[in-house]
Amino acid sequence: MDTPTKTGRSPLHLPELLDHTFSFLSDYTITHVVILVCRQWLHVGQHRIVREQVWGNRLSKVEQDLLQADMGRVDRLCYYYHNMYDSPYVLKQLWIALGERSRQHRFLDWEQRRLQQRWQPSTGSGYIKPWLTPEETEDEDTAELPLKELRLQGYMGLSGLRLMFPAMAHLTFLEVSTVCIGVLSMLDILESCPLLQRLYVDSITTTSRVLPRPWFSPMGINPQNGQRRKRLPLALRSLVLRNVSVPQSCIETLLTITPHLRELVLVVKEFFPDQYPDDDDAIAARTADGSRRIRELMRLHHPATLCSFFFSPPHTALSTDTIQDWIRDSPAPHINLDWTIEGPKLTPSIITHLTIQVPNTITTLHILGKCPILHDYLCASPHLLHLMAPKSAITLDALDIHFRQTQGHPPPSVVLRYQQQQQQQFPRVWACRRLQTLHIAFLPKKATASSSRLIFGYISSVCPRLQDLEIHGPEYLTRHEDSWPNEEEGSGGRLCVRLESGLCLLSRLKDLERLVVGTVHHDRFVLYEDDGYDDDIYGVGEDVDLAVDFDWMVPAGHSDDRRHARNAWIDKEDMEGGGGWAKRLEIEESKEVVRRLNYQQFLVDYGAVIKVQQSGASASENTDLVESLEDLGLLRDIKLVLEEMDNAAKQQERDDDSFRCWPHLHRLSIYCVNIFGLQPEAEVGRILKADDLKRGRDSARGP
Numbered sequence: 001m002d003t004p005t006k007t008g009r010s011p012l013h014l015p016e017l018l019d020h021t022f023s024f025l026s027d028y029t030i031t032h033v034v035i036l037v038c039r040q041w042l043h044v045g046q047h048r049i050v051r052e053q054v055w056g057n058r059l060s061k062v063e064q065d066l067l068q069a070d071m072g073r074v075d076r077l078c079y080y081y082h083n084m085y086d087s088p089y090v091l092k093q094l095w096i097a098l099g100e101r102s103r104q105h106r107f108l109d110w111e112q113r114r115l116q117q118r119w120q121p122s123t124g125s126g127y128i129k130p131w132l133t134p135e136e137t138e139d140e141d142t143a144e145l146p147l148k149e150l151r152l153q154g155y156m157g158l159s160g161l162r163l164m165f166p167a168m169a170h171l172t173f174l175e176v177s178t179v180c181i182g183v184l185s186m187l188d189i190l191e192s193c194p195l196l197q198r199l200y201v202d203s204i205t206t207t208s209r210v211l212p213r214p215w216f217s218p219m220g221i222n223p224q225n226g227q228r229r230k231r232l233p234l235a236l237r238s239l240v241l242r243n244v245s246v247p248q249s250c251i252e253t254l255l256t257i258t259p260h261l262r263e264l265v266l267v268v269k270e271f272f273p274d275q276y277p278d279d280d281d282a283i284a285a286r287t288a289d290g291s292r293r294i295r296e297l298m299r300l301h302h303p304a305t306l307c308s309f310f311f312s313p314p315h316t317a318l319s320t321d322t323i324q325d326w327i328r329d330s331p332a333p334h335i336n337l338d339w340t341i342e343g344p345k346l347t348p349s350i351i352t353h354l355t356i357q358v359p360n361t362i363t364t365l366h367i368l369g370k371c372p373i374l375h376d377y378l379c380a381s382p383h384l385l386h387l388m389a390p391k392s393a394i395t396l397d398a399l400d401i402h403f404r405q406t407q408g409h410p411p412p413s414v415v416l417r418y419q420q421q422q423q424q425q426f427p428r429v430w431a432c433r434r435l436q437t438l439h440i441a442f443l444p445k446k447a448t449a450s451s452s453r454l455i456f457g458y459i460s461s462v463c464p465r466l467q468d469l470e471i472h473g474p475e476y477l478t479r480h481e482d483s484w485p486n487e488e489e490g491s492g493g494r495l496c497v498r499l500e501s502g503l504c505l506l507s508r509l510k511d512l513e514r515l516v517v518g519t520v521h522h523d524r525f526v527l528y529e530d531d532g533y534d535d536d537i538y539g540v541g542e543d544v545d546l547a548v549d550f551d552w553m554v555p556a557g558h559s560d561d562r563r564h565a566r567n568a569w570i571d572k573e574d575m576e577g578g579g580g581w582a583k584r585l586e587i588e589e590s591k592e593v594v595r596r597l598n599y600q601q602f603l604v605d606y607g608a609v610i611k612v613q614q615s616g617a618s619a620s621e622n623t624d625l626v627e628s629l630e631d632l633g634l635l636r637d638i639k640l641v642l643e644e645m646d647n648a649a650k651q652q653e654r655d656d657d658s659f660r661c662w663p664h665l666h667r668l669s670i671y672c673v674n675i676f677g678l679q680p681e682a683e684v685g686r687i688l689k690a691d692d693l694k695r696g697r698d699s700a701r702g703p
Helices: 015-022 027-032 039-048 061-069 084-119 134-141 158-167 186-192 248-256 280-301 320-329 348-357 374-379 412-420 449-462 503-508 546-553 560-571 581-606 619-628 635-654 680-701
Strands: 052-056 076-081 149-154 173-178 198-203 238-246 263-271 308-312 337-342 362-368 386-395 437-443 468-472 514-517 667-670
Touching: 015 039, 027 039, 084 158, 158 186, 238 248, 238 362, 248 263, 248 280, 263 337, 280 308, 308 320, 308 337, 320 337, 320 348, 348 374, 374 386, 449 468, 449 503, 449 619, 449 635, 503 635, 546 560, 546 680, 560 581, 560 635, 581 635, 667 680
Parallel strands: 052 076, 076 149, 149 173, 173 198, 198 238, 238 263, 263 308, 337 362, 362 386, 386 437, 437 468, 468 514, 514 667
Antiparallel strands: none
16 A cells, blocks of 8 residues: 655745744844755745845945945945044945935935836837936935944944935944944934834943934924824834943933833943932932833733833842842743853852752843953853853963963962862863853963963864854953953063964864954054064064965965975974974973973872863863863964865865864954954955055154
8 A cells, every 4th residue: 555645835935934944043144044945945045145245444445446336235334433533434335335325225225126127018219218207316325224233333423424324224234333422413313214123222432322212203282182292103013222321211212112122131330310300329229110110011011922021220239139030031031141240240159049049041131341250150050051241351261271370389379279179170161062152361470372271272172063253352451441450461562473372273163154263453463562472472563474374364374385384484494473383392291291390289288289281061061171282381282273274175175175273253353443343355365454654654664
């Protein structure tokens, strides 16, 4: 008897279900996987293809012209303002670019309609005019622009921002994350962007962003019934206001006219109502009343639609009661929590409460300011997926699990903690193995290649699934931070990013899509600043080949010639400028012999039990972790990775394919003023060009 053939269609054939499924996928997956599966997936997913363009106010005229030539097909525009004093000129640049984009879009729209007419039955002479009638021109001039997303970061005076709003009528996403202190008009944003679905406003300075009233225009009177008109609902689905000062009444009104809201994050530094007394009791009463009213409005107007909610009112002390309030606020407290915490308020008792008494289901965490015990929290947070803590400096003592920076002698901080907590094993390793986003800063005592090897090696081994990685050094910690103690500033230099620094260790992160290393405060591009010389510090005037240090990031750097040049640099006899690795490896091994003896003596003296493992990881994962961290901080770890890359590149050549150490990487920034990053080839080219210009200036000055 024949088995009946199934004729039912799979649920994946339903366009509505497919579109909903695609909404959870990344831009890269949509562009490089989904639309290539079949025609139906291409048809359903093509509106989710994001064409991104990155601008900055330091672009040359040639670079601007190249970007403007392709402006007509851009969906997302990212703009970074490097210098606040250029803000009016930058706004003019951006306005010109948007105007050019509008003109190109109108032409493309006309061209599309012209082609459609060609395939339709002719009703006249068959002649298609190459121009528009006055009526059509008028319609085209008022056409909605297709620009969907705009991200603004960096130094920016917001007073002239309203000049751009007429060109943003079609925006669905707007991000304003700047370091310039000032006000932002919510009235202009909400009225100029009626289709806005996601709004992100943040101040990355210690001072909050002020969003003054009014947020809405006054409502007129309906002449038919004499009653005040009702406000139309907004299209907002996600609203994130972080580190802001806002009028309480405007927030309350906004919550009543956003029926589609699914995500709400309010981190409020100050409420300012119309009138209020200045005494402390009145301020406390007003804050408590404002918090209560906002929570009531959320329960009243968004009982079912809200998926994520976090509200941190002003003057909030982080306590166990506060945490319980946050958990009660969350629509799904046992599945997914997205919290924002001020770093100094994250104390050991709070960490204990989060990890023991409360189920540790925080998957996204933003930390404002410095956080001295962030390392301890990461060691106890296996569920964390996204961490944004660019000001939370972690010292290298926490990463140096083999005590290689101190020749096998444990630093005083480790000895003290072991004496206080005998049952705790040291050192502990971050438990967040599934981490996808990491924005963090480190505080080395000295900006050397060995320090960078610790940082890059640790991250690449402990967090293998990273997709978005930002690593900052001492230069970022003192930026816009007046209260940072001088004794904690560490070295005044930057993280070393030369070949021997181990930046190539991050090539283990095969899912990486965006990489940012370091921050610059000025136009002059510098990669090596430290005067003097030791085994891994290089002076300014040395004749070094930066192509050796950075071309491994792109396919062109893995040709036979470039591999030979890199190996010749490594194998040269002298150690000037970072070469001579054979001698360096011999010195390193002799130091390792001494370190092992000191390390074993520490274990005997203190009866210490030091075990490297991740909380929540399987036995096989812990075994792999121990192996990957065995050579942490050593030069031989880098040499092994380079050999693996060379072997992989040779295999790709045999397969007639080009080798990329990061298959998914599309945004790269290495001490670049534009933190959005560039395409890897463009960023490597920028580094080499900037170094050539520097050499030319140095040669012109003479001895």
